[in-house]
Amino acid sequence: MLNRIRRWPLRTRLGTLVTALCACAMAATAFAWVVSGDAAVIVTVELAGLTGVAVISTAVVRRELRPLERAADTADAIAAGEFGQRLTVAATAPTTEVGRLAEALNRMLDQIQTALSARERSEERMRQFVADASHELRTPLQSLRGYAELYKRGALPDTAAVDEAVDRMLSEIHRMTRLVESLLTLARFDEEDEADLEPVDLSRIARDSCRDAAAVEPERPFRPDIEAGVVVLGDEAQLRSLLANLLGNVRMHTPSGAPCHVEVRTTGDEALLRVEDEGPGIPGDAVAHVFDRFYRADKGRSRARGGSGLGLAIVAAVSELHGGRISLDSAPGRGTRVDVILPLPHRPAREAV
Numbered sequence: 001m002l003n004r005i006r007r008w009p010l011r012t013r014l015g016t017l018v019t020a021l022c023a024c025a026m027a028a029t030a031f032a033w034v035v036s037g038d039a040a041v042i043v044t045v046e047l048a049g050l051t052g053v054a055v056i057s058t059a060v061v062r063r064e065l066r067p068l069e070r071a072a073d074t075a076d077a078i079a080a081g082e083f084g085q086r087l088t089v090a091a092t093a094p095t096t097e098v099g100r101l102a103e104a105l106n107r108m109l110d111q112i113q114t115a116l117s118a119r120e121r122s123e124e125r126m127r128q129f130v131a132d133a134s135h136e137l138r139t140p141l142q143s144l145r146g147y148a149e150l151y152k153r154g155a156l157p158d159t160a161a162v163d164e165a166v167d168r169m170l171s172e173i174h175r176m177t178r179l180v181e182s183l184l185t186l187a188r189f190d191e192e193d194e195a196d197l198e199p200v201d202l203s204r205i206a207r208d209s210c211r212d213a214a215a216v217e218p219e220r221p222f223r224p225d226i227e228a229g230v231v232v233l234g235d236e237a238q239l240r241s242l243l244a245n246l247l248g249n250v251r252m253h254t255p256s257g258a259p260c261h262v263e264v265r266t267t268g269d270e271a272l273l274r275v276e277d278e279g280p281g282i283p284g285d286a287v288a289h290v291f292d293r294f295y296r297a298d299k300g301r302s303r304a305r306g307g308s309g310l311g312l313a314i315v316a317a318v319s320e321l322h323g324g325r326i327s328l329d330s331a332p333g334r335g336t337r338v339d340v341i342l343p344l345p346h347r348p349a350r351e352a353v
């Protein structure tokens with residue numbers, strides 16, 4: 001019974017209590033009037049009854065408002081920066097005003113804390129991104145400055161040395177241009193929540209990309225296995241850039257004689273795009289990081305070839321914007337396989353994440 005009463009809203013409980021106490025006081029007064037009929041006794045009983053009503057009501061109201069005081073203390077602590085604090089709901093039933101208030105505030109605090117943590121993580125990522133980008137740009141800039149100073153000091157003895165310096169400067173400029181383009185692409189992807197998707201013929205894009213790659217490296221055995229007419233919901237330019245990055249990796253990180261397979265097919269209600277090579281593969285501890293921005297499994301060699309470690313991050317961002325999934329499987333000596341799974345048009349793209 002007491003537990004049932006505790007579940008009543010505060011206003012009902014206090015109203016019932018005060019009404020019951022007043023009724024008792026009135027009953028006591030009536031009893032004194034019937035039993036003694038003495039005015040002094042009646043007044044004394046009535047005063048005692050009213051005092052009792054006042055004392056008991058004050059005590060009960062104080063007790064009932066204690067959770068609110070605790071809530072106010074907790075709110076002060078939260079305002080002072082202790083974001084982990086929560087109002088204790090256990091002491092009060094969730095049907096009461098205080099219980100509902102505590103639950104609503106706790107839910108709101110959880111949401112605020114999640115949003116704050118997400119913002120902190122995103123700011124940290126952005127800081128890291130800017131630091132890495134600056135670091136990457138500093139290397140070619142230093143190199144350009146070095147060659148320019150050599151030239152100015154007259155330290156390049158003949159035309160051959162000047163030509164070589166200009167070639168090196170041009171190659172550094174190309175590297176910086178590629179890096180800035182990749183950075184802009186990633187920054188654009190970071191801004192977009194989802195790509196502007198429309199039905200796109202993935203088979204055609206894959207065939208075109210293989211043809212382009214074969215034209216650049218005619219000596220590499222290309223083995224396309226492309227099912228005709230696989231249409232996905234996508235952004236054609238982004239999907240082309242995804243394939244260019246994967247095929248660029250085969251070109252950059254495997255010897256030119258290593259065969260490359262490109263496969264496109266449907267599997268259930270999804271499309272599979274696979275790029276696989278028989279190159280040297282990636283060491284086990286590096287595989288988990290290859291989608292990180294600026295990560296290179298073989299720093300020296302990749303950088304020397306102009307790689308900035310952003311290609312696979314772009315590939316991952318494109319597949320995410322398409323509501324797809326990506327996986328990379330590789331081991332030293334066993335080659336590398338990248339699978340991109342994209343939803344087919346009849347399925348809403350976002351559901352597939």
Ligand SMILES: Nc1ncnc2c1ncn2[C@@H]1O[C@H](COP(=O)(O)OP(=O)(O)OP(=O)(O)O)[C@@H](O)[C@H]1O
Pocket residue numbers: 182245249250252253254277279280281282290295296297298302303306307308309310311312313336
């Ligand atoms: N097919 C592959 N074979 C061997 N290693 C690879 C292959 N693809 C990627 N890697 C490794 O993964 C790293 C990350 O690849 P990613 O494409 O992100 O950067 P990158 O190719 O070095 O530079 P970028 O693509 O920005 O020009 C590479 O540096 C390379 O070490």
Ligand SMILES: [Mg+2]
Pocket residue numbers: 245248249252307310311312
């Ligand atoms: Mg790459």
